[in-house]
Amino acid sequence: MSKLDFDVPAKGGFSFDLCKRNDMLMKKGVQPPSYRKTGTTIVGLIFQDGVILGADTRATEGPIVCDKNCEKIHYMAPNIYCCGAGTAADTEAVTDMVSSQLQLHRYHTGRESRVITALTLLKSHLFNYQGYVQAALVLGGVDVTGPHLHTIYPHGSTDTLPFATMGSGSLAAMAVFESKYHEGLTRDEGIKLVTEAICSGIFNDLGSGSNVDVCVITKGHKEYLRNHLLPNPRSYVSAKGFSFSKKTEVLLTKVTPLKEKVEIIQAGEAMEE
């Protein structure tokens, strides 16, 4: 253990070997490939019986919408859900990983998962990667100690709040929350407020759009309201439809039959033990 073997490859994590090459390519004018970010509005709030999470459903690749109805509220445990903003691959990977870890932990301890367990697992993972895993999360759930709501930033810092927003539409949503939030909201008031905040993000932020997803978590019970509100139907549908008469021209047709497979059926030979 004391002798360092330099031939051992780096364990896990990111390999920064190609950074120099990428810099050289950028100088030559080659564009790096874009990745899918969820320019997003995600929110959470605590109401009298538990936690409500909300999210929009648009995923963007630069200025283009690549998914009009994606799911941003991820399952962590039966009593814990997590909304994710930032790079879509990162939020998916990190929430799936922690969800599996929580399940193993549940089997190990025989108890319901606690929100702070998920919080600690997520923040230590993100801190380990020094912000390179670009996932900004809103984690909410109800466990034996009560309802909890946390925000987690890509570098690994966390906040514990009664109401929270993240993503590019966070300012628009927070404006609604700051005006209308008060303690002791009922379930319907809470859902209405969350929907309003997400709609504010959808209509005022260009990175958010499409539909509203809501998730209500209370003690012992959860409700995942997928597409709770659809405020963006297709604005105009042509009555007569379109015909696409231009087909690709067939220049040459060549059929290559694959080798014939010959099956030999032998009359019942018993297999040797």
Next chain:
Amino acid sequence: MTKQHANWSPYDNNGGTCVAIAGADYCVIAADTRMSTGYNILTRDYSKICKLADKCLMASSGFQADVRALQKQLSARHLIYQHQHNKQMSCPAMAQLLSNTLYYKRFFPYYAFNVLGGLDTEGKGCVYTYDAVGSYERVGYSAQGSGATLITPFLDNQLKSPSPLLLPAKDAVTPLTEDEAVDLVKVVFASATERDIYTVSSCVYRVL
């Protein structure tokens, strides 16, 4: 010593999309009504279409401050033309004027992506499409702006304009009726809105 890069840019992109389609005796020009900067919306209700002459409309996307300046410049030149020649400028003449005005600022361009539409001297629809420094071409239809890459392939499929290099010269106008062209424009904007964050489905269109 590495070249110093500017810490400020004189340009900004206010987004938006413009489309124009030319027909046998009409021309449809449409532009969406959103003006944005970055991820924010500046206004939901902004018309990017400007009437330069009786039979000539221009729709421009890009940096709206430059677009406004360009519109002012062209309107002023048009007024002078009217005083000197006692008539309105025709669409082909305005097209050439726009090209020259844009090239004049070749080394500090107007950040404007223009589409000029109107009726030519014979009363047929005409559409001219431009780049930022004044290169232009008469075509049967055109789209410019953030949603152009989404709209142009669809229009190519439905309207395919013949190349202006063909001999004998083929008509650049589409065989669609005016109503069909307007319907097409509405659908095209609705589709671009689904996938482009800078385009919104509410659009203004004018038919000449």
